[in-house]
Amino acid sequence: MEYVVLNGEIIERDKAKIDVEDRGYQFGDGVYEVIRVYNGRMFTALEHLERLVSSAEKIGMKLGWPIEDLEKLFNSLIEKNQLGTGIVYMQVTRGTSPRSHAFPPAGVAQTLVAYTRDMQRPANNLANGVKTILAEDIRWLRCDIKSLNLLGNILAKQKAAEAGCYEALLHRGETVTEGSSSNIFIIKDGTVFTHPANNLILNGITRQTLEKLCVATGIPFVEKEFSVVDMLAADEIAVASTTTEIAAVVEVDGQPVGSGKPGPVSRKLQSLFEQEIERQCGKLAMNS
Structure with a gap:
């Protein structure tokens, strides 16, 4: 029942x-x-x-x-x-x-x-990273509200699914905002960058947790707009959400990110996040 x-x-x-x-x-x-x-x-x-x-x-x-x-x-x-x-x-x-x-x-x-x-933890995505596509952000201008109006997100997610990808990385013009159901982070020279928490993105709880963990452990964390060009030139890209946790992006529109495998900073962020889960909820098993 x-x-x-x-x-x-x-x-x-x-x-x-x-x-x-x-x-x-x-x-x-x-x-x-x-x-x-x-x-x-x-x-x-x-x-x-x-x-x-x-x-x-x-x-x-x-x-x-x-x-x-x-x-x-x-x-x-x-x-x-x-x-x-x-x-x-x-x-x-x-x-x-x-x-x-x-x-x-x-x-x-x-x-x-x-x-x-x-819903089990996304073991394969965490271990191997995810493939993504770029998509224009056609949503309304109050993305900070977690409302039931998700048609723009759905259309982007479906476009990614049809391309055999996990996520669509959204951009308004040249400015990257967030994923269709996740926040986006780029890593350059050891610094984590993400879009400011304004009306153009949802201030994800995983995003907030990640910021606190970075500050606590000395990993530079900067809220700053960045372009599609900036993102594609990054050392690493990651996406994060409640169900995604923190997944490295290994491909964008068929092109590899960095080495094409999850990078060291993404791995560190995953480890810190898992430690926070265990602090709140007890010891983790990947498929428990």
Whole structure:
């Protein structure tokens, strides 16, 4: 039996129903988060839930559940579903109301949905790196909001999939922004560069964690715009996200990055990140 969360209650999945006029379904009017789970424990849960609150506020929603209650609820869901390694997905919409572009009247209840999914660590990508393509960033100008509106991301990801690649590296004109579902980092002369955390990218939780680890261990970390030319001339490229962790990019549009294998700084970042996971969640096994 699989269980999900619907509006603050844990129920059997086949009993969970959403109204066809829910604004998440009709307008993408909502926000979401994905939290990684290792050894049955959520990793960086507070950071993800704080970003959920922030994303909601940016679209004019005050989240209807306190962070502390959500954390307890999702821990209960993990236990109920006996999840070891995987994710918790959650989304909150502005609720159900007769279809109208303007916000519904005050008092309409938000809709909260969450579920768990088994998802092993990406062993092959971590060990061997990933292939990527370049793609124009056609998304809207509020990428800092983790909203349900992901069509631009989906189109880029599909383009990468059709090319036999893991990720699409997005750029607005000549400026590299982020991946279709990840943040991008380039390494040049031992320094890690990434796009500033403004409205053009999502300030990833893995990105934030990586910055803290770099600062703590003396690895230069610089938030600075860089061009496609800069990226292709880098010593190493890496992408990072909740489910990707930190993967070296070994190819862009069919051309090798550096030696065509994960580089030393990317390997160091992976090691530091794994140590942080183990600090929060206990000893890791690649396929546990």
